[in-house]
Amino acid sequence: MVNLWLNIRNRSGKINMRLALLALTVGCISVGSQTFAFESVSSGYNSVESLELQLSDKEAEYSAFINTLNSLNEQFNAETEKLALLRSRGDELKKARALALLNMNEQYEALVDNPEQDIAQAQTAYRQAIQNQKQNKDDIKNTVSLITSLKKQLADANLQRFTLANAREALVEEIRISRVKRLQKEFDKQDQIQTSQSVACDAQETLKQCITRSNQLAKQKASKQFVDGLFADATESNKISQNKDNSAAQVRLLNHKVESGEFSGQGNYSTTVTVELQGSLPNAEACKLLELSTRYCTYDKEHAQIAPVNVDAGNTITLNDEGVMYELTIRSDQYDDEVFIDGVSYGSTKLSVMLSAGLHDIVITKPGYLDHQEQVRLNKNKTVKAELVKSAINFANGEPVQDILPGDELGPELIGVPAGRFQMGDLKGAGLSNEKPARGEEILRPFAIAQHQITVGDFKRFVKATNYVTEAESENGCAAFIDGKPAYNSVLNWRNPGFKQDDEHPVVCVSDNDAKAYLAWLTKQTDRTYRLPTEKEWEYVARAGSVDNYWWGSDIGNGRANCAYCGSKWSNVSTSPIKSFRPNRLGLYDTVGNVWELTNGEKVVARGGSWNFAPKLARTSVRLELAPGFRSNYVGFRVLREN
Template sequence: MRLALLAMTVSCLSIGTQAFELAPIQDKSVESLEIQLSTKEAEYESFMNSLSSLNTQVANETDKLGLLRSQGAELQTARKQALLNMNEQYEAMVDNPDQDIAQAQNAYRQAIQNQKQNKDDIKASVTLLADLKQKLANANIDRFTLANAREALREEIRIARVKRLQQEFEQEATLEATQIVSCDAQETLKQCIMRSNRLAKQKASKQFVDSLFAGATESNVISQNKNDSAAQVRLLNHKVVSGEFSGQGNYSTTITVELEGSLPNTEACKLLDLSARYCTYQQEHLSTAAVDENAGNEISFNDDSVLYELTIRSDQYDDEVFIDGVSYGSTKLSVMLASGAHEVVITKPGYLDHQENIRLNKNMTIKAELAKASINFANGEKIQDILPGDELGPELIGVPAGRFQMGDMQGAGLSNEKPARDEQILKSFAIGQNQVTVGDFKRFVKDTHYVTEAESGNGCAAFVDGEPEYNSVLNWRNPGFKQTDDHPVVCVSDKDSKAYLAWLSKQTERKYRLPNETEWEYVARAGSAENYWWGDDIGNGKANCAYCGSKWSNISTSPVGSFRANKLGLFDIVGNVWELTNGNKVVARGGAWNFAPKLARTSVRLELSPGFRSNYVGFRALREN
């Protein structure tokens, strides 16, 4: 897009503009945050060195224990042989009472002592190894805590950079500009004067924009995108200081112009090469300013009180239409919208999304043809088992067998996400459309009087000053924020989740369990090889995670199904709560309401210690066929 109010190129003109300076913006928040990030990076690097040392200790002690057990087998054989030798000496003493058996006795006694020492060493090694593994499990939790704090600072820095740039542009200045034009023989004196004034205002506006770019803290970054910028200047007022004709048919005018800069919509993010989500929370409802050269370069804005009719049709039934992130139901659909830019997405499980970015300036019709997804998900067959008393179990989505790429494929992941590899799901299964809710868990507790580990122990963990800290009053009924039966259940441990699924299996006579990590990532990706099922950028308002633009971000969980489902029909597969998986280690996947977007990527693995529970960890049910 062209810059608003650029001066026209005019030949044979002599133009002068008075020099001016803009007041600098004193904003050290970015600098302060960068210092904090540098400190956190150093802390993270030091921690990772300690974690590496701890992993080495675990490996060394595991090798030592294996060696001790191997030596134990050898010592057992040696003891048996020493006993045999001693018995032979006893038998020889029957025939020869002078036979000396002391050496054989001492050898047997030493063999017994060696075996006892070996058993003591094995016991000590087992104890030490268990302690080291517990420390390692706790350290893995701490690693994610540090990683989350680091990512949070990065998010805050990007937000602060956007705010700083907007402040640097949203300034007012008064300029004095001098313009000399040669009056055309075909124009009247009045027309010549108006042209001179208009060119003076354009020149002042252009220089004002240039100075905003040059004076910005990140001038080198944003200047690269200047030519495609929609940075605006609004003329607040102008006054003609002087104007006179010369004898050569030239007209000279000097005017003062009051100007105001502006970065509309997501312009600051475009200039800084950041995701639009860092700007949308500050969007104003004013449309992009346009230059009307025939009206003396005055600024005009779209009137958002003007509405137009948008009609949407698709070739599929039971689809869902999202306009600017809000669901409007299924097609055929007609809705009145304000003039301006809108994002329209039509989605249906098993089909690729149809997405259009439109600028609505008249009545418009969209006709969409939805294409089948590249992976056949058995048409997303919906399954829901009936519990005793005609109550309904969790809503499930059928998933077929298939192959996919698992792990970090974008190169931005942690070590435990690598390497990316080809995996195969051999048997179809059904998985919860939503995370298990408070209402689901409540039915289980009512029927069994089950007491969770949080209720019987020291409570549930919550972030306090960026660290998980157990609070004895927190549990699944009271996680530290408001919730309803439609929110995902939290403050449950791996043991609690498996107790619920065992009960569900008994009630339905079906096999329910946690998905393993391969199954979880298979359905989470839904055919995508990117960071999130919709792309490589978290976007704005697409999931409940920290700095993700929803009203629940960094505050609480959100009701399940508050955001768009992926192509399989699964809700909240990104964010809301970490989801426990089934395996040798306790690992959670998917990110949470208080974790940074980078940690909600599909391949991220949060390793937890057994029994860990917090107000940001929940689970999703899987049913085997």
Template sequence: MMRLARMAFLLASTLTIASTMAAEEAQSVEDISKQINSLQTQYENFSGNIAQLEQQKQKLEDQLANLRKRNDELENARQAALDEMNKRYQLLVEDPTIDIVSAQNAYKEAVMAHQQNKENIKTQVNLLEAKNKELQQARVSKHSLINEIEVLKEQRNLARVERIQQQFNQKGTIEVSQSIVCDREETLSQCETRGKLLAKQKASKQYLSQLFDQLSESELARTNREKASPNVQILGSQVVSNGFSGQGNYGVKLSVELRGQLQETQACTLLDVDLRYCVVEAKKDEGSADGETAASIDPSVMHKLTVRSNVYDDEVLIDGVSYGSTPLEVMLPAGEHEVDVVKFGYSGYNNTIILKDANVIRVELEKAAYSFTKGEKIQDVLYRDVRGPELVVVPAGRFKMGDLSGNGLPNERPAQTKEIEQSFGISETEITVASFRNFVEDTAYVTDAEKSGTCAVLSEGKPIFNANINWREPGFQQKPESPVVCVSYNDAKAYVDWLSQKSGAKYRLPTEAEWEYAARAGTETDYWWGQNVGVDKANCRACGTPWSNVSSAPVASFKRNPWGLFDTVGNVWEWARNEADGTSSVRGGAWNFAPSLARVSTRMELPSDFASNYIGFRVIREQ
């Protein structure tokens, strides 16, 4: 397979992300677009190629079945020839004139035909095994190709930001003429100064318009111009000609040197892309509504923050720390703070404030379509002191499933309204290494990847099966609370069957509808917190975390969604099943996949015996 284009992100180890082109020479937007188009063509061809491989596999299976059927027929023929030859030998004892040569030759031919058919079966088995590997490689290559396309789109956005900055932040000289009528109250010198100032303003306006005209994405930039408000800087000016007329008019022609000024955040706004592509500047520019930045506020000053809500028994978290329920009054240092107000059965509140004076936050929480007590969870005892995964209750309800924003892949469409008729418990995290180890130690279970040496890893965008990689050693360091990976759908199903047998309750893997319903948690955006992935909110490629494009993160390293689930965005893909046809798929994105593939509606179909170090699972318990 053609080596896929490589995308490199240099991630900062702090909470910010410095996304740059890697050490190679930066590619142009046009070059990247050509690569995307080329890979997109390959991706579109994959469905046909896989269908062709499946047909070839079926043909080989049919041929093998015919050979095995033929083997039974040849064995019967061999046995019949042997019986005939033995019969002739018995007759030969009484009648030496009996001809046994023909019987010997018939038996010899039957044995040779049987042996040849066995060889043909062995050859056919090898051909079928090779075709199976080819088909599996094609399937995993298809979904890795999706990732490469999305990563290139990330790179293209970075290149677009860099290009518009280069095109805008350039020097230029423009000549303008300005005529004014001098006021009776002003001196000639004042009139001259005013004329030159108006000329410079005209030059600035014309130069700004020229800059927009010359942009590669001029039409889009003009559409968003008012949102960004870029400007120009006057570097200097020179009078070409000037003078006064007899009627008290002043005219001047100025040659003005200017430079465009477009900050990175403005570049993202003009191009209508997520600010994370400009995150380095965004962190510096981020401030309050009147332009005051958090950095300019003295953190040694304490201010009172009051939080009130329309419900009781809620919980207030400030910068991730619980301060109890409302009404709440607390003294906090000046600066930026993130405020969350949550209560089970209600929609959550989240906001980032710049505290520079006493502040009062009034929160209106809306009741959700279900109600259960705060912190309600389910956890079964399996045996001795071993417990099953912690689950949270998800209510029955109706939701819109699929691509609701227009950013999705074809297999996410059309969006449909789905009904979840029964509430269920779902594991609040992905199943961990520790939990899976309990299962293996109790049952001596061996995973598909351990048996066949086929846990896939992505290396420079290419899927590679590594016989030394499995759930115990996935190719990166993991902890007991890390999500288990290198497990196939078959392995995950064996685990839930074990949970059912040990607990006496009904455990299973989620359907795609159940998974998306729980992951959306009542939202209709690409991610449960909004339309953009942001920075340091989930573990995916170029998402600004210490684990991004390195490894999975320990479960629950990021915030819960409004229904109490961790890591429904990124970390590891999670197995689910399609109710319509029973096929297996993965949902949610992963640590080494592009953020655009971590959207709540993204789905990728994979065979049930496929395993990789970026796929895990969570479980459902029926009520």
């Protein structure tokens, strides 16, 4: 049996068919299964149609909820205006009472000189003034009580809005994954095609060569016909056909049979061939055709991480390199840098590591310098030499800062941040209403901020020193997502958040009051002022000079952060250890995902997304408004130290 691969690519309207003889066969990349917090999928993938119906229902639910939320906001604003009017009227009624009292006293004095003087009207006016003032005070008291209740309802409603938005975004992610799966299955077809081909034999070739050329052209013709059929028959044919010209869709020739062949008197040879073919979409080709991020093509749903794929120089999936390892040596011109290979930290240069054959993403980073990014295809031992360039953005005191606690223990690892200007809010026009309007902001004073979220180990030192009891431990526990909604569980707290953690994981199940208690203790221990960052300060350092959705760009990518559908082994499973992903240009870790971070302000607002929230809700400008005292296993905090 002839075993051939044909790479089919359209360039300038021509079909370039390159045949390569392979001894091994390979199957298509598949996507596994995983249970998600917001829309549970027990096994496999739901159909695109089913998910789209769910999304339509969720959109309707979200729209109805927003209408309810708007009504609640309108009621809150109306009661606030009413309170202002009542207080203003209270001042007027106070003056009216004083005037009524003065008038009545004058009538009493007149009564002394004239016993016939009628003072009943003055007495009635004074009693009415007292009654009016009392009624106004009662109205103020009732309105204040109602406003307090409405504030609590609004806080709960804003949290519910995020719950619904997250469920909606989870469905969007599921639909995209299922669209990819559907297209891959539609291309993973096997068929037989019979085709005829006639060629004019060249005077320079033998009859055997002419026959071979005719048969080969017939097989190429069948392959082209097969690919065209795959594109035409696909569910999203109109969409993918727009991207067909640069497609790397592949066809494998499983077998062929020459049905007939004959020469004509004019030196032509005609052949009829039956070809058995197998189609596939290599690597991220389904995503390219559907114009989706490549992360949807490498998402392993069963293990919530990227499925490794080996490729050769022609982008053809091959088993020839499976198990082959090569040595990659990495050097840079800076000390104390950090090397990330495929999103995993390997420490500082000089570095030598054995890696599997194929493509690898190399990133070399150092605070105050631009990232060196390079994609390396390993088909032999290679060396990468990088020259790091200082960032054009002046990050001034980007020096590490770390205070010493009693007992020679180290406080949180901090990074110095300079004053500066930046653009804050929804800069791309696709955010929620509370992210708008986008505006220019200025940080007037430099500060130092923690490189990573406060860890279980950090919080454990505080509890050990103070015997502090968190609100989750003293009250009704900590919230976790149950059936797509946050619900309190009395057994959950920072020691037991519902999944496995160690001292290097970010602490969760702490409220804003718990965070402030830790900060007060840290301030006392170090004689420095520690607090939560304001929203403006948080977004300033999280953006690190970027105007995109995430500090690295507009797309979440693969394995760059710990959030739902973000391609790491912790996605939608649990928190990840600090420093599991590369830092931003300021040297800060996990400003995207892992846990929502509490901020300092009049309202309790968390920023940054988390391990169980969709990528769209991990954008830099997203604001999660919470009720005071709220704690959950997806909310933590980061500290700021004033200079």
